[in-house]
Amino acid sequence: MGAGFELGPAAGGSLLLCAALLAAGCALGLRLGRGxxxxxxxxxxxLCYDALVHFALEGPFVYLSxxxxxxxxxxxxxxxxxxxxxxxxxxxxxxxxxxxxxxITVVLDGSLALFLVYAIVKEKxxxxxxxxxxxxxxxxxxWMTFSPDWLLGSPNLNTSSWLHLWVYxxxxxxxxxxxxxxxxxxxxxxxxxxxxxxxxxxxxx
Numbered sequence: 533m534g535a536g537f538e539l540g541p542a543a544g545g546s547l548l549l550c551a552a553l554l555a556a557g558c559a560l561g562l563r564l565g566r567g568x569x570x571x572x573x574x575x576x577x578x579l580c581y582d583a584l585v586h587f588a589l590e591g592p593f594v595y596l597s598x599x600x601x602x603x604x605x606x607x608x609x610x611x612x613x614x615x616x617x618x619x620x621x622x623x624x625x626x627x628x629x630x631x632x633x634x635x636i637t638v639v640l641d642g643s644l645a646l647f648l649v650y651a652i653v654k655e656k657x658x659x660x661x662x663x664x665x666x667x668x669x670x671x672x673x674x675w676m677t678f679s680p681d682w683l684l685g686s687p688n689l690n691t692s693s694w695l696h697l698w699v700y701x702x703x704x705x706x707x708x709x710x711x712x713x714x715x716x717x718x719x720x721x722x723x724x725x726x727x728x729x730x731x732x733x734x735x736x737x
Contacts, residue, residue, distance in 0.1 A: 542615040543695060549612060550704075553588065557581025564653050571718060572652055575663075578711050579645045579652075582670075586642035590634050593623070597631050619696035621688040622681065629680050637673050641666060660719040667712035667719075674708050 539547070561577030568576075592609040596602055602613045603624045617624035644666040651659040681688050691697040 539695070542611060546612045546615045547699075549589075553584045554581050557584050561649075564649065568652075575715060575718070576649060576652055578715075579649050583642050583645040583649070586638050586645065591638045591642070594631065594634050594638055597626055597634075601625055616700055618693075619690050619700035620681075621690070629676065633673050633676050636669075641669050641673065644669065660723055663715055663719045667716045670708050670712040674705060678705070 557580035558577040561575075561580040562573055564580070565573035565576040589609065589612070592607075593602070593613055596605050596607070596610055596613075601624070602610050602617065613623050622630045644662060648659065648662045648666055650656070651662050689701065691701070
């Protein structure tokens, strides 16, 4: 059991980079959110991390997929995806579903995350419209990433290792389900408050 819990250099490097992006996203988000509510500071920290992952990790994946393939590349970013590919082999070659999802994730989701940061900081009226749109896109992207393989019996997923199953597949992907779900709930609550506030104001007149 002990040997199964050992981290190799590639796995360690991948996890360190993810931790560094998380730290950078949190630091930037908390700085932008100074003076705002704890919920907004948390949302900004997540959105900054979200944008960093989309542009710094998934953007190069899309580029490498169109200029060759992940398996044959010797770049640092490619080595990270080669490590993740041990858990999901579709990331090692040009899988049309994965690449299609990643294109729209980088272009649309990454841009929406940045626009939403601006909307929160500047208290724009369209904040929750962007937040709902981004969260739905993230959840749909997660569904389309895994559902095609699940329908085939998950032939590309490797769940034999605790690292591949619990860290790469479950933890890293469930984060993009849990947090968008919480932000959707927050938007629901805030829109409900605004509706009741507007209804109450209308009755006074």
